[in-house]
Amino acid sequence: MEPRLVTLKVNGRTHHAALAPNTTLLHALRDLGYTDVKSGCEKGDCGACTVLVNNTPLNACLMLAWLAEGQEIVTVAGLGNAEHPHPLQQAFVDFGAAQCGYCTPGMILAAKALLDEHPHPTDDEMREALSGNLCRCTGYVRIIEAIQNAANELDAEQRG
Amino acid sequence: MLPTNTHLLYPEFDYFAPLTIYEATELLAQYGEDARIMAGGTDLLVQMKMERQQPSYIISLARISALGGIKRLEHGGLEIGPTTTIRALYQYLTSSLQLPISNFQSPTSNLQSLQEACNWFSTIQIMHMATIGGNLCNASPAADSAPPLLAFDAQVTLKSKTSERTLPLTEFFIAPGKSIARPDELLTHIYLPASLPDTGSAFIKIARVTADISQVCAAVRITREGNCAQDARIALGSVAPTPMRATVAERDLIGQTFSLELAEHIGKQAAQEIKPISDVRATREYRQHIAAVIVRDALLRAWERTQ
């Protein structure tokens, strides 16, 4: 099928891309250079491909790219960078919450969506929010610690 | 032949994103079996990646605003648009279940089971993408929303370019992956009748992990009169070729004085009515055993909620 022109807004930047109808948002993003979005299971099970679309965490592997036209897409690189990390990113470093790192972008975005909704999540809420993100390395304990700490950090920031 | 199991989408399809129900039914009339409707895509895209479905055209419902949203009807019932996501329905039900007791007669006051089914539904990401209409039309025996909707006597409306019919959900499921909807029909509405007073409901799902589909699930609704179960529904998932009601167990329950012993007996009766298979998720024997347990527990929970 003929490619069609699709406008994608990613981390505040606008891209015009000619995409075949079968292009998932996952591969459209990776082809645009957003390789912080990972391809794992390709079937909605692992969460490695998680992105925020209008602040909502979705599996980019199960979304056709043209359906994201005009929506605000955020990848983990959109939260912060090495010089100015987001408190979640910093906490993942400080608490050793990443080993191989493959799950990390998805984890951080799922955690971001949680903290946006529940700034003071309980342990159960954290575990539930991460139920769609698999990690084969860390055993999750440090991930939960990191999120708890980032929540405290964000809270302190807000209180100034 | 394309290689299988690459988990990539084969290229040969085109898509439409109609803005109205009529436009969508026109496209369905034109392309028939060659086209597939896509709501959230969480079932369809997985099936296409596994090459179990190979439509030439995809008709997305994403831009048809008339198919979304939840409305309270004048007579007290609820109308749920099929593209309502599981997450949106969960949030709607959670906030209306928190209404004060003076609103007890609100149309959602006894929909706890549906709220629980939405809450148990897979992962946060999938909850945000999956729609209730897609859950029904995919016609999986494991569809989590089916047992509570069956237990509430839900009805569905199917529209084609030239026809429209509304039927009880009990008639909707035909076989695994097969509903009564013709290829040219669109599910346009899901209706729940007005809720009855003195009624409680509950849903229980047993799964390997919460993110997985159920090994067995059950939803019940009981209406109470004094110490009697004046009316009741019992529905189960993942225990037969389609989501099903245990009508003999329902009959045995209605009119009886409610007790733990009765709940236990009804659970066992329901377990006799199901036709489970063994598959990757559970054995037939496990499903048979656990069905009796969760029907009993759901009855006890729903009964508590009638007071």
Ligand SMILES: Cc1cc2nc3c(=O)[nH]c(=O)nc-3n(C[C@H](O)[C@H](O)[C@H](O)COP(=O)(O)OP(=O)(O)OC[C@H]3O[C@@H](n4cnc5c(N)ncnc54)[C@H](O)[C@@H]3O)c2cc1C
């Ligand atoms: C990782 C993962 C976990 C899952 N966990 C669960 C779970 O816990 N419980 C559960 O029940 N399901 C689960 N599912 C299955 C799936 O998410 C649900 O069935 C979901 O509700 C399907 O909705 P959808 O909008 O994504 O459907 P789609 O994939 O868009 O459509 C499904 C089918 O219905 C048809 N269709 C959709 N809407 C209409 C309509 N309005 N009229 C006519 N036909 C229509 C489509 O043509 C297609 O055949 C899971 C799926 C994945 C990938």
Ligand code: FES
């Ligand atoms: S790659 Fe999308 S969920 Fe695994």
Ligand code: FES
């Ligand atoms: S750090 Fe390796 S998968 Fe999570």
